[in-house]
Amino acid sequence: MSNPVENIEQLFHDDPWLRPHEHEIRRRHGIVKDWLKRIDESEGGLDNFTQAYKYYGIHFQQDNSVIAREWAPGAKELFLTGDFNNWQWLSHPFKKLPFGKWEIVLPPHEDGTPQIRHMSEVKIIVRKQNDELVDRLSPWAKYVVQPPKEANQGTNYKQYVFNPPAHEKYHFRHKRPKAPRSLRIYECHVGIATEKYEVGSYKDFADNVIPRIVRQGYNAIQVMAIMEHAYYASFGYQVTSFYAASSRYGTPEELKYMIDVAHKHGIYVMLDVVHSHASKNVSDGLNQFDGTNACFFHDGSRGEHSLWDSRLFNYTEFEVMRFLMSNLRWWHDEYQFDGYRFDGVTSMLYHSHGIGEGFSGDYNEYFGLNVDTDAFVYLALANKFLHDLDPNVITIAEDVSGMPSLCRPFHEGGGGFDYRLAMAIPDKWIKVLKEQSDEDWDIGNIVHTLTNRRWKEKAVAYAESHDQALVGDKTIAFWLMDKEMYWQMSTLGDSSLIIDRGIALHKLIRLITNALGGEAYLNFMGNEFGHPEWLDFPRIGNGESYHYCRRQWSLVDDELLKYKFLNNWDRAMNFTEEKYGWLSANDSGYVSWKHQDDKVVAFERVGLVFVINFHSTKSFTDYKVGVEVPGSYKIVLNSDAPEFGGFNRIDSSNVHQTFPEGYAGRRNHMCVYIPSRTAIVLAKV
Numbered sequence: 001m002s003n004p005v006e007n008i009e010q011l012f013h014d015d016p017w018l019r020p021h022e023h024e025i026r027r028r029h030g031i032v033k034d035w036l037k038r039i040d041e042s043e044g045g046l047d048n049f050t051q052a053y054k055y056y057g058i059h060f061q062q063d064n065s066v067i068a069r070e071w072a073p074g075a076k077e078l079f080l081t082g083d084f085n086n087w088q089w090l091s092h093p094f095k096k097l098p099f100g101k102w103e104i105v106l107p108p109h110e111d112g113t114p115q116i117r118h119m120s121e122v123k124i125i126v127r128k129q130n131d132e133l134v135d136r137l138s139p140w141a142k143y144v145v146q147p148p149k150e151a152n153q154g155t156n157y158k159q160y161v162f163n164p165p166a167h168e169k170y171h172f173r174h175k176r177p178k179a180p181r182s183l184r185i186y187e188c189h190v191g192i193a194t195e196k197y198e199v200g201s202y203k204d205f206a207d208n209v210i211p212r213i214v215r216q217g218y219n220a221i222q223v224m225a226i227m228e229h230a231y232y233a234s235f236g237y238q239v240t241s242f243y244a245a246s247s248r249y250g251t252p253e254e255l256k257y258m259i260d261v262a263h264k265h266g267i268y269v270m271l272d273v274v275h276s277h278a279s280k281n282v283s284d285g286l287n288q289f290d291g292t293n294a295c296f297f298h299d300g301s302r303g304e305h306s307l308w309d310s311r312l313f314n315y316t317e318f319e320v321m322r323f324l325m326s327n328l329r330w331w332h333d334e335y336q337f338d339g340y341r342f343d344g345v346t347s348m349l350y351h352s353h354g355i356g357e358g359f360s361g362d363y364n365e366y367f368g369l370n371v372d373t374d375a376f377v378y379l380a381l382a383n384k385f386l387h388d389l390d391p392n393v394i395t396i397a398e399d400v401s402g403m404p405s406l407c408r409p410f411h412e413g414g415g416g417f418d419y420r421l422a423m424a425i426p427d428k429w430i431k432v433l434k435e436q437s438d439e440d441w442d443i444g445n446i447v448h449t450l451t452n453r454r455w456k457e458k459a460v461a462y463a464e465s466h467d468q469a470l471v472g473d474k475t476i477a478f479w480l481m482d483k484e485m486y487w488q489m490s491t492l493g494d495s496s497l498i499i500d501r502g503i504a505l506h507k508l509i510r511l512i513t514n515a516l517g518g519e520a521y522l523n524f525m526g527n528e529f530g531h532p533e534w535l536d537f538p539r540i541g542n543g544e545s546y547h548y549c550r551r552q553w554s555l556v557d558d559e560l561l562k563y564k565f566l567n568n569w570d571r572a573m574n575f576t577e578e579k580y581g582w583l584s585a586n587d588s589g590y591v592s593w594k595h596q597d598d599k600v601v602a603f604e605r606v607g608l609v610f611v612i613n614f615h616s617t618k619s620f621t622d623y624k625v626g627v628e629v630p631g632s633y634k635i636v637l638n639s640d641a642p643e644f645g646g647f648n649r650i651d652s653s654n655v656h657q658t659f660p661e662g663y664a665g666r667r668n669h670m671c672v673y674i675p676s677r678t679a680i681v682l683a684k685v
Contacts, residue, residue: 614677639679
């Protein structure tokens with residue numbers, strides 16, 4: 001793939017406020033290019049550099065000999081032990097190689113079979129500089145499993161060599177889908193995707209949940225908690241084994257099946273990547289692998305994340321960069337993940353200098369000693385490599401800071417991300433729901449939050465994510481309807497003002513977020529139908545219960561419950577977007593009207609006219625709406641329709657004719673009937 005011509009001047013042309021920081025922008029871009037040059041000279045390029053998983057770890061040769069290699073620069077000696085040698089710790093030493101590398105070769109048995117078999121348990125034994133012997137799991141382990149409770153062997157993960165015979169290996173049958181132009185993401189967690197009181201499986205997700213996602217109109221899934229993590233309730237954010245697909249949900253081959261089924265349905269599959277930090281676990285994590293406090297991480301305070309109680313990577317170390325970038329490639333090559341959501345980007349860029357996550361928008365916060373340049377360099381390198389490897393890759397940054405250039409391409413001196421999460425939007429919705437009745441909402445402020453994003457840097461809009469679903473917080477549905485959801489969601493009972501209000505506002509919040517908040521849209525599993533309960537992982541405090549660690553699909557499938565109305569709205573919203581493509585259009589929307597007293601917002605995007613009335617009681621007849629393009633308009637989406645739990649106050653067959661008198665900064669206008677707590681979308685006939 002040809003590389004575009006470098007044009008950093010484009011950044012300053014698009015945002016002159018960056019000009020005072022030109023020196024730093026060019027300096028950090030120069031550091032990235034220095035890394036590329038170094039990798040080219042010493043490794044023959046990024047392609048070789050990012051395939052370290054073929055070198056490190058345990059590998060079976062054609063003659064059935066076994067080679068194991070590790071990087072442990074602080075170790076005095078290294079040994080391999082396991083089932084194959086009856087757990088003799090010191091009988092199989094590694095040979096020391098240059099640059100902190102170690103290697104051991106196990107020839108085949110006399111009968112030609114390998115010394116290590118499929119599903120053999122192994123460990124690395126490290127002799128520290130003080131001669132103490134400690135046991136570790138390989139950082140390159142592909143399959144690790146927690147012992148069952150009844151085995152009474154503790155909770156530390158065990159490494160098993162995963163090398164199934166040819167007939168047991170899964171072979172992908174379906175092509176990867178192209179990257180969607182309009183990205184509609186279903187954020188999901190395999191373990192909680194079942195209604196049963198257990199951990200869900202890759203196979204169950206493939207067979208039962210993916211068809212739901214397809215029917216709902218989403219074209220991408222963002223899968224959480226795949227990299228192995230010892231603590232289930234961490235949501236996958238305390239990774240212990242970066243190359244191991246979580247065994248809680250099944251085998252590596254079953255994960256491949258799940259991804260292949262997604263591809264069969266045209267679903268683009270994104271991996272939640274946690275390269276911002278790692279679990280502090282020593283015996284079954286990366287921490288102190290070589291017996292020192294450094295190795296993969298910074299030593300001292302810079303290597304500790306006090307808030308998360310985790311370790312921070314040393315992005316200046318050549319082998320750490322190799323490990324992390326090869327990790328991205330491993331998931332792309334081995335499991336055919338299509339794209340990546342990078343978690344904790346804000347923390348990577350700012351934490352080690354103590355600036356936290358409160359940003360005023362002052363550009364000085366994004367440059368100088370406030371920023372961890374090494375982390376930015378890693379992210380830019382990773383993005384360049386991924387997009388060179390596969391132009392179909394999409395990357396998303398979980399960044400609340402709004403750092404300029406993070407989502408601009410490499411050749412402009414940017415970080416190379418395709419999107420950033422619009423994290424201010426869910427924060428705004430939770431804040432207004434928590435602190436105000438909807439009669440007091442500041443409509444202008446809400447619109448400002450939805451539209452306040454960097455020009456030419458795409459954002460993923462979302463009303464709420466997994467964070468709001470966790471116990472101790474509330475989903476939007478729960479903020480709106482709370483305990484009434486347990487008693488008043490039947491379609492057969494008397495109507496409830498709380499439920500009517502909740503359903504109406506739930507739909508409006510989602511539509512305005514989707515249509516005005518970004519260039520992609522995200523929903524967390526179950527929120528599309530207002531899942532009634534929070535998410536609480538099994539723990540001592542709840543008696544290790546799975547009661548709140550599942551998704552109750554039966555609620556939305558029950559025709560006698562009102563959850564179906566929210567689900568129907570979510571589906572209709574997605575398919576309307578699919579038809580008109582407002583997310584992918586080079587048009588962020590023009591807001592012509594935001595009236596505080598009327599609580600009405602009107603805007604145009606991709607030729608559609610959106611009119612949303614948040615008012616609790618006022619309905620407006622012949623409400624004047626500015627329209628740029630003259631003609632006849634018809635309603636294509638109406639939140640008041642009966643199938644969405646509405647009151648059927650609007651005749652969607654009516655044609656709305658524009659008038660040539662300008663209004664609200666537009667050249668024409670039309671008049672619409674817009675009832676209270678209702679949204680309509682009109683398209684030109």
